[in-house]
Amino acid sequence: MGAPKPTSGRGTGSWRPRHRGGGRPASGRPRRCRGRIGGAVGEGAAGRYGRAAAPQPPALSPAEGSVCSAAPPKAPRHPPTPPARPSPQRGGLLPASPQPRPGPRQRRRSHLSPGRWGGTGPPQPGRAAERPGGAGPSRRRLSVRGRASPRPTAALLAGGAMERRGAAAGGDVRMCQAVLPAHANHRGELSAGQLLKWMDAAACLAAEKHAGVSCVTASMDDIQFEEAARVGQIISIKAKVNRAFKTSMEVGIKVTVQDVLTNVEKIVSVAYATYVAKPVGGGKIELEPVNLLSTEDHLEHTLAIERRRIRLGYEQVFQNLMQESNKEDNFEEEDAVSTDLTHVQSIELVQPPHANHHGNTFGGQIMAWMETVASISASRLCHSYPVLKSVNMFKFWGPSVVGDRLVFNAIVNNTFQTSVEVGVRVEAYNCEEWIKDQARHINSAFLIFNTVNDKGELLTFPRIKPTTKDGMRRYHGAIARRRIRLARKCILSASEDKPSDPWETSNQAYVSYSNIAALTHLAAKPGWEITSTLDDIKIWTHEEGDVLSLKVEMQVQIPSHLAFSLLSDFTFRQQWDKHFLTCEVLQAVNEDEKIYYVTSPPMTDHKPRDFVILVSQRQPCKPSEPYIVAVKSVTLMSMPPSSEYCRSEILCAGFQIYGDSNSSCTVCYFNQVSSGVMPYLAANLTGSSKSIEDTALECIKFLELKGSKY
Ligand SMILES: CC(=O)SCCNC(=O)CCNC(=O)[C@H](O)C(C)(C)COP(=O)(O)OP(=O)(O)OC[C@H]1O[C@@H](n2cnc3c(N)ncnc32)[C@H](O)[C@@H]1OP(=O)(O)O
DSSP states (O other), rough: OOOOOOOOOOOOOOOOOOOOOOOSSSSSSSOSSOOOOHHHHHHHHOOOOOOOOOOOOOOOOTTTOOOOOOOOOOOSSSSSOOOSOOOOOOOEEEEEEEOOOOOOHHHHHOOOOOSSSOOOOOOOSSSSSSSSTTOOOOGOSSSSSSSSOOOOOHHHHHOOOEEEEEOOOOOEEEEEEEOOOOBBBBTTTBBBBHHHHHHHHHHHHHHHHHHHOOEEEEOOOOOEESOOOOOTTTTEEEEEEEEOOOEEEHHHHEEEEEHHHHHHOEEEEEEEEEEEEEOOOOOOOHHHHHHOEEEEEEHHHHHHHHHHHHHHHHHHHHHHHHSSSSOOOOOOOOTOOGGGGEEEEEEEOOOGGGGGGGGGBOHHHHHHHHHHHHHHHHHHHHSSSSHHHHHHHHEEHHHBBBBBBEEEEEEEEETTEEEEEEEEEEEEOHHHHHTTOOOEEEEEEEEEEEEEEETTOOEOOOOEOOOOOHHHHHHHHHHHHHHHHHHHHHHHHHOOTTOOOOOOOOTTHHHHHHHHHHHHHHHHOOOOEEEEEEESSSEEEEEOOOOOOEEEEEESSSSSHHHHHHHHHHGGGGOOOOOEEEEEEEEEEEETTEEEEEEEEOOOOOOOEEEEEEEEEEEEEESSSOEEEEEEEEEETTOOOOOSSEEEEOEEEEEEEEEEEETEEEEEEEEOOOOTTHHHHHHHTTTSSSHHHHHHHHHHHHHHHHTOOO
């Protein structure tokens, strides 16, 4: 960010108060058993029966314009507690049906215990380190539970080989802090900078608990501040390693505030940060996988890889949006304020109290300094006290150490009615670099502020006017980031009547995320009831309020990777599912995401139906994880509904495929039933049809026939 030339002050425009809103036989075809249900394995729905619970939001975008007292982030309606698959038979409709015999995987999963944010079951030897070639429990090192965590040997590091590190129980730490006047701002509220320091410290300790070596903050994803904490209240921070990738890991951070007098607890923030294992004086090390104890651990583990995709792909999405953006803005508005007025530069000398336990400038301290300069910059525009609402990712590009001078440059990039985006860039210099003017860019972030009047009403910010080429770029960058934030908010807000998500540049990453997340949540829900059993096919139903879901479990005698390849290509679907009349690829977005146009035969007295669906496919990172093929409807501008077809929607459907052996797998098909599927399901429930079983049998036949040719 260049330092704009100061200009003379201008009016900040009018200030308008705004109210706050707010057992298969070894071979042969399966025999039919008593009790069945069948129905369309096709996802077709000519309307809606219900909607999947909102998936846990990925961490990339803040909810702009939300207010301090906004509701906490949406979570699944019921926290999933049971094993993801297969569930034990509970109160099946058909008591005479043979009891499902738990296979090896069922036995393994039956130990899972519920709990979120560190809710733990008993330690489970043998469940960790399932990664191919990974070390077993005996190789694990716990840094916190008394076992030594030896440093990587020089030989290992010099040879370029990576030692594997990782605690069996994952990293999970809790921090409690009483908010004292020294932590508060002029309003008596906990300052955002202090909170960021605590969050970073807790998350770093969680990362180090898992890694067993020192870790550094690589980035902190978008952070939203939902609730203000006041002096006298208690802040609790829970930080937990959700997933270890290679040298980096995702840490989930949940901050709550508790009122001492009433004991009422509220969520302040939920954030995700990435830490990289960096042994002091050593090279890179490869992390052990996190030991997953609860179903929530499994869910977060699965979603963490999706969040990583979004995190690492953000820059590309941003660049695409910048190319699309209309740069023809009219800055002739009379009360538009020059951004030059908002430029703030500040310098800090890094001293020992600012360093972390490894001598690097503490990431939380850097974020706190950034928040201070950003807040001053915003205040110059609003002549009031800005309130930090969210941060659009802190990225730590490089380290700084005690003795460095850190130069902070902040400037308002753009305003959006009741919010303002301030960009902050941090550069570091040691003594020599200082003289030569050789800056190291160590951090950048975009902070979103609101401001309120004495009555707590949101105030409107004046329009701003960039005066330089860089200022113009930042102005349009703020619009692109806002588009991504709003797209995320829109997609991840659960609404019963929301039409299918539009497929646009700004939201593709979130639509794919929500596709995978919705299926993963559905599969992990507690309370699946077995409804019918054949030797190779089990049908389960799940009721939750007015939402009914279906699971069809099929034992297939082909390897899981082959089943995945055949089931993820929807152009094969007509070969086994009579509910697919035609199917064509509309967009092959990348190798993991495709958009198909599907037509389906008419139901009685109706027009034929058509669908525009997004199919997202994911390969497992570990043998114990399933292949995933998730399906949901999307809206494509280029494919509007026609009078010939009844445009139908798929809310949440797809497959999870688990490898049983080298030559067999279990395919689980899920469908959140919508009104279009209801007639099939009802007919199957009453026994007048067995179309679900028939389709499942066709699916198995197709897979085994095709599979035998490979
Ligand atoms: C606790 C504290 O207070 S620490 C102090 C504040 N933080 C710092 O000083 C860290 C400064 N930054 C750095 O030192 C470096 O940029 C690092 C260590 C973060 C990354 O170093 P690089 O050499 O660029 O690493 P490299 O490109 O090999 O990536 C290493 C891993 O980090 C991940 N990573 C790198 N940057 C980011 C980012 N911005 N967001 C998320 N992940 C990232 C990579 O994906 C990779 O993950 P993987 O090994 O699991 O696949």
